Amino acid sequence: MSQAFVDLAPLVPAGTRTVIVHGVAAGTRQRLAGLLPEATVLDLADLADLAGTSGPAGTEPVRGAGPMANAGLAAGAGPVVGADLAVMEVASHVGQARIAAELLEMAYHLREGAVLLVVTARRLGSARQLNTLEDMFGAAEVAQRSGSAVVLRAVRGPEVRATADATSAAPTIEAVLLGHDLRFTTGAGLFSKNRIDDGTRLLIEALPVDHDWRDVLDLGCGYGPIGIAVSSRWPQVRVAMADIDPLAVSAARNNAELNHLSERCQAHLSDGTSALVDRRFDAVVSHLPTHVRKSTLARLIDESANVLRPGGELITVTASAVDLRDRIASTFGTVEVLAESQAGTTPPYRVVHAVKTEQPSR
Numbered sequence: 167m168s169q170a171f172v173d174l175a176p177l178v179p180a181g182t183r184t185v186i187v188h189g190v191a192a193g194t195r196q197r198l199a200g201l202l203p204e205a206t207v208l209d210l211a212d213l214a215d216l217a218g219t220s221g222p223a224g225t226e227p228v229r230g231a232g233p234m235a236n237a238g239l240a241a242g243a244g245p246v247v248g249a250d251l252a253v254m255e256v257a258s259h260v261g262q263a264r265i266a267a268e269l270l271e272m273a274y275h276l277r278e279g280a281v282l283l284v285v286t287a288r289r290l291g292s293a294r295q296l297n298t299l300e301d302m303f304g305a306a307e308v309a310q311r312s313g314s315a316v317v318l319r320a321v322r323g324p325e326v327r328a329t330a331d332a333t334s335a336a337p338t339i340e341a342v343l344l345g346h347d348l349r350f351t352t353g354a355g356l357f358s359k360n361r362i363d364d365g366t367r368l369l370i371e372a373l374p375v376d377h378d379w380r381d382v383l384d385l386g387c388g389y390g391p392i393g394i395a396v397s398s399r400w401p402q403v404r405v406a407m408a409d410i411d412p413l414a415v416s417a418a419r420n421n422a423e424l425n426h427l428s429e430r431c432q433a434h435l436s437d438g439t440s441a442l443v444d445r446r447f448d449a450v451v452s453h454l455p456t457h458v459r460k461s462t463l464a465r466l467i468d469e470s471a472n473v474l475r476p477g478g479e480l481i482t483v484t485a486s487a488v489d490l491r492d493r494i495a496s497t498f499g500t501v502e503v504l505a506e507s508q509a510g511t512t513p514p515y516r517v518v519h520a521v522k523t524e525q526p527s528r
C-alpha cells in the first residue's frame with residue numbers, strides 16, 4: 167500500500183515518548199522517527215514475548231487469537247508497555263479477524279489516553295476497521311483522507327473491549343489427506359482456520375499420483391495443508407512452503423513439526439517466490455489468494471514459472487469465478503483443467519494444470 171500522502175505530523179500527540187508500530191512501511195517509520203526523534207519506537211512483533219494470557223482488567227481474556235495476541239495483560243495489571251502512540255498499517259492480505267486481533271494486541275500496550283492510528287488503503291474500505299475500533303474503544307473517527315489512504319484514530323480509554331472477531335478461537339483441525347492422518351493448528355485470520363477448505367481438498371485430491379518430483383513449492387501455504395499433505399504422501403519430496411503472512415508461516419512451520427515432517431517440509435516468509443528465487447522446483451502447488459490485486463495474481467503465476475524446472479508443473483486451485491486459465495496459458499503456453507467441484511458445491515472450485523516447456527512463452 168502506498169502511504170505517500172499520509173501526513174502524520176498533525177496526528178502525533180505532543181510529548182509522545184513511546185510508539186508501537188505494526189506492519190508499517192519503512193517510509194512511515196522514517197517519518198515517525200523524524201517527527202519524534204527522542205521517542206522509542208517498538209515493533210509489535212518484538213513484544214510477543216511479554217506474554218500474559220488475559221486482557222486488561224474488566225475485559226474478556228484473549229483466547230486463541232494467535233500467538234501474537236497473547237501478549238495482553240495479566241488480569242488487573244497495567245499496560246505491558248504503556249506506550250503513548252500506536253501506528254498500524256493494515257496489510258491487504260490479512261482478514262478482518264486477524265486485524266481485530268492485532269488491534270486488540272496493540273491496545274493492550276497503550277496507556278490510558280494514548281492514541282491509536284490505523285492507516286488503511288482506501289480501496290480496502292475503512293468502514294469495518296472503523297466499526298472494530300468503535301467496538302473496542304467506544305469511539306473512533308476518520309482522522310485523515312489523503313491520496314489512496316485513510317487514517318483512523320481512536321483513544322484508549324480505561325477499558326478495551328475484545329470483540330468477537332478478535333477472540334474467535336481457532337481449533338486444531340484433524341484431517342485425512344492423501345490417506346494420511348494429519349493435524350493442523352491454525353490461528354485467527356488465517357485462511358479457512360476451522361476446516362480444510364473445499365478448494366484446497368480438491369487440489370490435494372487432484373494431484374497426479376505418478377510423478378518423479380523431488381522439489382515442490384506450496385505457494386501461499388497458509389497453515390500448510392497442501393505442502394504437508396504432499397510431504398506426508400511422498401517422503402522423497404523436499405517441500406518448501408511460502409506465505410507472505412508471518413502468522414501463516416509460523417503455523418505452517420508448527421504443523422510440519424506436529425506431523426513429524428519438519429526435516430523435509432519447511433516454511434518460508436516470502437512475498438511470492440522472493441525468498442526462494444535461487445531454488446528450482448518440479449511442481450508448484452497453490453491455492454492462490456484471490457483477494458489480491460490482479461497484478462499480484464499475474465506476478466505469482468509468472469514467478470511460479472520462473473522457479474520451475476523445464477518440464478515442471480503448476481497446479482493451482484481458485485474459486486471457479488476467478489478464471490485464471492487465459493493468464494496461465496499466456497505464461498505457460500497451455501493449460502488444462504484437472505478437476506472441478508461437484509455440482510452444488512458453494513463456491514465451486516477449479517483446479518488447473520500447466521507445464522513449463524523448455525522455452526516459456528514469457
Ligand SMILES: C[S@@+](CC[C@H](N)C(=O)[O-])C[C@H]1O[C@@H](n2cnc3c(N)ncnc32)[C@H](O)[C@@H]1O
Pocket residue numbers: 259357358363366385386387388389390391392408409410411414436437438439452453454455456458462
Ligand atoms: C487461499 S489462501 C490458501 C492457504 C492454504 N494454502 C490453504 O489452502 O489453506 C492464500 C494464501 O496466500 C497467501 N498470500 C497472499 N498474497 C501472497 C503473496 N504475495 N505471496 C505469498 N503468499 C501470499 C495468503 O496469506 C494466504 O495464506
